[in-house]
Amino acid sequence: MFDVAVFGSLFVTLFVIMDPPGITPIFLALTAGRPAKVQRRMAGQAVAVALGVITVFGLLGQQILDYLHVSVPALMIAGGLLLLLIALDLLTGKTDEPTQTKDVNVALVPLGMPLLAGPGAIVSVILAVQHASTATQQVSVWAAIVAMHVVLWVTMRYSLLIIRVIKDGGVVLVTRLAGMMLSAIAVQQIINGVTQVIRAG
16 A cells, blocks of 8 residues: 555655755744744744645645646746745845744745745645556655655754754854855746746747
């Protein structure tokens, strides 16, 4: 009742797209200044949001996109623009006034979506679910999705130990580096979306 090839293929694909090591500095930057308890809760909230979004799109993704008349390239461009706005906040230091509302928002956007549950991950899951023609393959697909989110949670949860080592100065540096990385990811995502629009035209 388990297809190792299907599981491995989707897990590796999601690992590359969601990039747990790469998300670590961004997570540290966005949660800097919060109490450790709040940071741990935010890690769980972000993963829960991402899993929820991925699950919805895995079950109803194509129908949702068709109903809204939204193309995959449009989804990519929109996600890229949102990430670019967040990256600018990181680069300019506008994430330094944490409040309880802000804590919740950061866990949902951009951590939960579109960083973790971004267009790339969503499209990969939609395609994987569509191509899983047997019950065994379906089980393997959803097992890969759950396993990937467990890896994301563990990575973010224990990356908080890094803050104790790098202190405040290191956090500022990580924040700026995360902003640069995120802006590059955002621009590349926008370019990919525009390229697909041009090819489709």
